[in-house]
Amino acid sequence: MQILIHTDKNIPASEGLNEHVRTSVEKAMAHFADHVTRVEVHLSDENGEKSGKPDQKCVMEARPRGMQPLAVTHLASNLHQAIIGAAEKLHNLVANQRGKLESR
Numbered sequence: 001m002q003i004l005i006h007t008d009k010n011i012p013a014s015e016g017l018n019e020h021v022r023t024s025v026e027k028a029m030a031h032f033a034d035h036v037t038r039v040e041v042h043l044s045d046e047n048g049e050k051s052g053k054p055d056q057k058c059v060m061e062a063r064p065r066g067m068q069p070l071a072v073t074h075l076a077s078n079l080h081q082a083i084i085g086a087a088e089k090l091h092n093l094v095a096n097q098r099g100k101l102e103s104r
Contacts, residue, residue, distance in 0.1 A: 003021070003038075003039050008044040008045065021043075024084055025041065028090060029094065031095075035098065043056075043057070043079060046075070055075065056078055057082060058086040070093050072086055072090045072093055
């Protein structure tokens, strides 16, 4: 499973951030690694330098074999929480879709 990470201009890419994303995605998708070819992760800061409501956004898009792409979004007050939340949502969505396919 390939993991691609994209950040916007407000989020500096770093090896630590990339490692956290990879670890979170691999942990969440471990059960489905043979069924998913690629996961794209998009990180952004919705408000830039302004403060206020939770504005750290993580969008994850999974590409399951033989299926349409599946995407989730999670907003949080920090990137760590946004990444973890999106990974959990993605796991649940892929599990749900796999369950529907297997029940047919």
